[in-house]
Amino acid sequence: MRFFLPTKVFFEDNYNESVDEIKKLGESFLIITGKSSKKNGSLEELTNIFEKLNKKYEIFDETLENPPKEMIEEIIRKFGKNWDVIVGLGGGSPMDAAKAIAVLCKNDISIEDLYVQSKYKTASKIICIPTTSGTGSEVTQYSVLTINNVKKGFKHEIVFPTLSILEPKYTLTMSKELTISTGLDALSHAVESALSLKSNSFSDLYAFKAIEIISQDLPKLVNNLSDYSLRRNLMLASMYAGVAISVTGTTIAHSLGYSLTTDKNIKHGLATAVFLPFEIENSGSKKAEEIKAIMGNILNFLKKLEINLNFEVSDDEIEKWAERVKNSSHVKVTPGNYTKEKIIKAYKWFFEESGLFGG
Numbered sequence: 078m079r080f081f082l083p084t085k086v087f088f089e090d091n092y093n094e095s096v097d098e099i100k101k102l103g104e105s106f107l108i109i110t111g112k113s114s115k116k117n118g119s120l121e122e123l124t125n126i127f128e129k130l131n132k133k134y135e136i137f138d139e140t141l142e143n144p145p146k147e148m149i150e151e152i153i154r155k156f157g158k159n160w161d162v163i164v165g166l167g168g169g170s171p172m173d174a175a176k177a178i179a180v181l182c183k184n185d186i187s188i189e190d191l192y193v194q195s196k197y198k199t200a201s202k203i204i205c206i207p208t209t210s211g212t213g214s215e216v217t218q219y220s221v222l223t224i225n226n227v228k229k230g231f232k233h234e235i236v237f238p239t240l241s242i243l244e245p246k247y248t249l250t251m252s253k254e255l256t257i258s259t260g261l262d263a264l265s266h267a268v269e270s271a272l273s274l275k276s277n278s279f280s281d282l283y284a285f286k287a288i289e290i291i292s293q294d295l296p297k298l299v300n301n302l303s304d305y306s307l308r309r310n311l312m313l314a315s316m317y318a319g320v321a322i323s324v325t326g327t328t329i330a331h332s333l334g335y336s337l338t339t340d341k342n343i344k345h346g347l348a349t350a351v352f353l354p355f356e357i358e359n360s361g362s363k364k365a366e367e368i369k370a371i372m373g374n375i376l377n378f379l380k381k382l383e384i385n386l387n388f389e390v391s392d393d394e395i396e397k398w399a400e401r402v403k404n405s406s407h408v409k410v411t412p413g414n415y416t417k418e419k420i421i422k423a424y425k426w427f428f429e430e431s432g433l434f435g436g
């Protein structure tokens with residue numbers, strides 16, 4: 078069994094002790110964020126700390142969802158490479174972008190080179206401050222970027238965040254839609270990790286705890302968006318699911334979902350979670366029974382959350398997507414032997430049988 082978790086995590090610290098950590102990390106900080114960090118108060122709290130500590134900082138607040146290569150290049154052009162620390166503040170996109178930028182700051186390599194582990198050994202330090210509960214990026218060595226309209230993750234131990242600051246209060250202003258889609262991303266991480274052929278007793282501990290929390294509390298939270306203790310539980314579960322995938326990676330549902338996000342603009346967590354029932358049923362794994370014992374029928378769970386996607390799709394597109402999934406690294410770690418035919422079957426099941434599409 079193997080696991081490696083080098084990130085220092087402060088959960089609900091309210092910057093009491095994490096300030097000392099920030100102070101030690103360096104003198105210059107580049108903040109990568111989106112627009113929501115102004116609304117939820119997280120950006121102001123962070124910049125107040127930098128002001129107090131007399132640290133140099135700049136802010137890029139135009140992070141796009143599913144961070145495209147061109148945006149990363151633009152940030153480097155605009156802000157240069159001379160930064161001690163890159164801060165990813167927001168959802169998965171700013172955190173994943175921050176990880177890529179941290180590597181590029183210390184290496185003269187292209188974005189494509191990020192996918193070749195041997196091309197780099199160093200990175201600027203990374204702080205992650207999630208303001209959604211879903212990605213788990215705050216405790217993982219992964220970053221998912223979009224290159225030529227294809228979502229693809231790179232991994233490297235060097236991009237584990239040095240420090241992650243988790244404050245559930247930042248998630249209180251999330252809309253119902255974002256709460257559901259990010260919560261389902263975390264659920265997907267947990268379920269996929271539990272099923273993964275790379276799972277072990279350590280990752281299972283976190284995966285199953287996350288499944289338990291999310292299946293109980295996400296439906297409650299959807300009807301009570303400002304409940305702090307539910308927000309807190311979801312942030313904890315999302316982090317647990319992140320720990321689980323730091324060991325196992327994700328499996329087939331993530332790979333199947335990527336095309337729905339890039340080609341049909343479906344939110345990542347939704348695009349992924351709709352394939353979980355198929356993945357569970359086709360795993361032939363005893364873990365599937367354990368997951369059902371905790372959360373019951375996952376298809377019913379998704380239907381109770383009123384998940385229903387709708388867009389035009391052709392057989393040619395499904396064929397193209399299946400070809401990409403077949404060649405993805407997820408296939409090897411997913412139980413159930415996914416041939417191209419079986420991958421097409423998974424898409425057809427979703428479009429024609431699941432009841433999650435076209436209604």
Ligand SMILES: [Fe+2]
Nearest residue numbers: 212262266345
């Ligand atoms: Fe994900």
